[in-house]
Structure formats: C-alpha cells, structure tokens
Amino acid sequence: MVTEHGPTVLRVCRALLGSAAEDAWSETFLAALRAYPDLPPGSNVQAWLVTVAHRKAIDQLRAEARRPLPTADLPERPSRDGDPGGWESDLWAALAQLPLKQRQTVVYHHVAGLPYAEVAQILGGTPEAARRAAADGIAALRRTYLNEGAPDD
Amino acid sequence: MTDIFTDLPGIEEGTMLRLHDRLAATATEASLLDIAYRTLDTPVGALLLAATEKGLLRVAYPIEDHDAVLEQLATRVSPRVLRAPARLDLVASELEEYFAGRRQRFDLPLDLQLAHGFRRTVLSRLSEIGYGETLSYAAVATAVGNPKAVRAVGSACATNPLPVVVPCHRVVRSDGTMGQYAGGTDVKRVLLRMERAA
Missing domain, CATH: 1.10.10.10 (Winged helix-like DNA-binding domain superfamily/Winged helix DNA-binding domain)
Structure with a gap:
C-alpha cells in the first residue's frame, strides 16, 4: 500500500500543504494502517487514501489558521x-x-x-x-x- | 485535461525511503505493523524476508515475484505490511552466515501460519535433515508416518513458505535427481553443492 500509493499521496499532500506535507503524509498512512483491515474488499484504495489525506490536510490547515501569523504580507509572486x-x-x-x-x-x-x-x-x-x-x-x-x-x- | 502537471516533479526516492522508515517506526510503536519485510542480496538472488511479531513468516525468491508475494501476505495475513528492516536483522545475519558457509543451523523463531495440516507436519520434520544431507520425498513421507504420501510431501516442499530456512532443498527424488524447487532447480543445485563443499 505504501509503496504503491505513497508517492501519489505525498504529491497530494505537498500540493495542498507545501512544507507541512510530510507530517500529513505520515498521519495519513498511520490512520490508514489503523483503518485498513475494516476497509471493504474491492474498495478503491487510492481514492480512500486521498480522502484520508484530505482530512489530515484540512486539520493541518485549520491548525495553521489558528496560529498567529508573523506578518500580513501577501505571498510574493513566484519567481x-x-x-x-x-x-x-x-x-x-x-x-x-x-x-x-x-x-x-x-x-x-x-x-x-x-x-x-x-x-x-x-x-x-x-x-x-x-x-x-x-x-x-x-x-x-x-x-x-x-x-x-x-x-x- | 491539462499538460500543466507533466511539469510536476516526481517524488525523490530518498524522500520516500525516509518517510517509509519513519512510518514503520511509528507504526511499530503503535502496534500497527503486522508484517515487516526487507530484501537481502544473496548468492541465489535477492530474497524477500517477511516476519510477524511471532517470527519469520516468509522467504521468497525473485522468481516468485516479491510484489506478488507481499500482495498475498496482505490478503492472507494482514494488510499492515511495511518495509521495516530492523525486525529482520537477526534473520538477515543468520542467512548471511549461512551463505558464507559459517552457519549450518538456523536459530530463529518461525511463524508457520502459512502452512496447514499435513504440509505443516512435513515442514516441521524437514529441519531434522542435517546440513549437507539429503533425504528422498519417499523417506520423508515414511518419516511423517504416511509412506504413500510421496506426492503430498512434494507439494509441501513446493509450497514451503520458508525456503532455505526450512531446508526443503535437502529433499530430493529417490533416484538421486534433484526434483523441483521453489527457487528453480539451479538454485537447489547451488545450495546442495554449497552445503556439501562446506
């Protein structure tokens, strides 16, 4: 599961979260290991993992939003x-x-x-x-x- | 569809390995790791080694297709499978000693849950065949109290989940020819020759 879907889930986490992606990735797979035995056979594992990653990313984004930001500057236009x-x-x-x-x-x-x-x-x-x-x-x-x-x- | 994401960088292998290791460590702590695996390079090819907390569960040759074997373990035993070399350190070092000619017996906890019934009975007798010795399928059948079950002994050997460690390579045909082997007859020949030479 990790070998097959790990890279995709990491891309998803990175695209959603940037540098906080690795924590979300680890939490996703830890949660997946916990829940995997209850997953009905024949489920789309990738879609399920993305769903778990989605929730973990939302948690992370909420936590970030609660943290006070050092500046109110808009992000710079990427070079x-x-x-x-x-x-x-x-x-x-x-x-x-x-x-x-x-x-x-x-x-x-x-x-x-x-x-x-x-x-x-x-x-x-x-x-x-x-x-x-x-x-x-x-x-x-x-x-x-x-x-x-x-x-x- | 869009071509934008063809630019998207792939995931670096080093990153994936690091994250996998970290996950394996955390999962072990949380008791969420049921099957740990690693591969080991040996003179007979890269062996896949898999273990539960009980002991060594599976040894597989490249010819068996490691990915397919892991897939089977996930279905038959537990989907909580991770590459976690630490749990297999002892197994790896005993196998390395064996292939270096410095070990004649394995002293490892085994998890024989993949073998059932008669096959399991056969496998548990195989460890009694000493290093460098061979026994015929017929003799093994007699030893397990079922002299007619020669073919069943053959299939017990063919489906041995723990080749090398449970020495099914030491079981040969009555006419002295080698007979089949999970890793291929060439591998069986190499192992027997190595044991005789040591």
Whole structure:
C-alpha cells in the first residue's frame, strides 16, 4: 500500500500543504494502517487514501489558521528562476495561491487522478461543481504559472 | 485535461525511503505493523524476508515475484505490511552466515501460519535433515508416518513458505535427481553443492 500509493499521496499532500506535507503524509498512512483491515474488499484504495489525506490536510490547515501569523504580507509572486523540478518550484507556489476549493479539486483530479465523481464525494457537492472548480483552478494556473494571457514584462 | 502537471516533479526516492522508515517506526510503536519485510542480496538472488511479531513468516525468491508475494501476505495475513528492516536483522545475519558457509543451523523463531495440516507436519520434520544431507520425498513421507504420501510431501516442499530456512532443498527424488524447487532447480543445485563443499 505504501509503496504503491505513497508517492501519489505525498504529491497530494505537498500540493495542498507545501512544507507541512510530510507530517500529513505520515498521519495519513498511520490512520490508514489503523483503518485498513475494516476497509471493504474491492474498495478503491487510492481514492480512500486521498480522502484520508484530505482530512489530515484540512486539520493541518485549520491548525495553521489558528496560529498567529508573523506578518500580513501577501505571498510574493513566484519567481520563474531556480530549479524547475524542485519542491520550491513555481508550480507548487502557483497551486498554493489558488482558493482552497480550486486547489483541492485540481489536486484530487489532476494530481491524484480521481474522477470528478470521487472528488465530489470527498469534498461534498456535485461532480459538476467539482469539474467547474477544477477548470477555474486550471485557468488560474495557466495565468499565474504559464503566464498565458498575461503580458510578459 | 491539462499538460500543466507533466511539469510536476516526481517524488525523490530518498524522500520516500525516509518517510517509509519513519512510518514503520511509528507504526511499530503503535502496534500497527503486522508484517515487516526487507530484501537481502544473496548468492541465489535477492530474497524477500517477511516476519510477524511471532517470527519469520516468509522467504521468497525473485522468481516468485516479491510484489506478488507481499500482495498475498496482505490478503492472507494482514494488510499492515511495511518495509521495516530492523525486525529482520537477526534473520538477515543468520542467512548471511549461512551463505558464507559459517552457519549450518538456523536459530530463529518461525511463524508457520502459512502452512496447514499435513504440509505443516512435513515442514516441521524437514529441519531434522542435517546440513549437507539429503533425504528422498519417499523417506520423508515414511518419516511423517504416511509412506504413500510421496506426492503430498512434494507439494509441501513446493509450497514451503520458508525456503532455505526450512531446508526443503535437502529433499530430493529417490533416484538421486534433484526434483523441483521453489527457487528453480539451479538454485537447489547451488545450495546442495554449497552445503556439501562446506
């Protein structure tokens, strides 16, 4: 389970949480080990793990929100320099700037590969709403990350 | 669909290993680790070693497909399977000594839950065949009190969950030829030759 799904779950956690991802990953799999024996046979394990990761990420985001922030500055626009493949890469930074709902739908559908029906189950709402949020998110990523439709300076 | 995420970096293997190790440690503390496994490079290929808290549960040759074996263990024993080499340190060191010709008997707790009934009876007698010796399938059948069960002894050996450690390679055909082996006949030949030479 860990070997097969570990990398995907870590990508999901990183896309949702950035640097706090590893704790969420560990908590996800610890919770999964606890609950796995009760999982009905034939379940979609990846979708289930993403659901667990989703809850762990929400916990983490809530905890962060309660913590007082040192500054009220908006995050800087990501630079296009540096290692494009690294964890500090623009794509992660661009993802982090999406509204949570868009970020979640984009990550669950495009990074974890879940169909919108599954995404809707995780987030609540309809598959159509999930599809719209993901499309909005992708459009925003195209603007901020790919610089499409924005003048280059 | 979008091509944006083709840029998304893969997960570095080092990170995955580190997280897996950390998870194994935490899961052990929380008693959530039922089967620990690791692989061990040996002269007969990389062996998969898996253990429960009770003892060594499974030794598998590459030919058996390690992923498939882990999958079976997850289904048959427990899905709480993690790579956790520490639980298998003793097993690994005894096997290394064996393959270096410095160990003739294994002194390890075994978990024989994967073998049932007659097969289990056969396996528990195999450890009595000494290092470098062989016994025929027929002789083993007689030894377990069922002289007619020669074929059943053969399948007990073929399905031995703990090859090498439970020495089914020391059971050969009555005409002196080697007979089948879970790791392949070549491996059986290597083991027998090694034991005779030591």
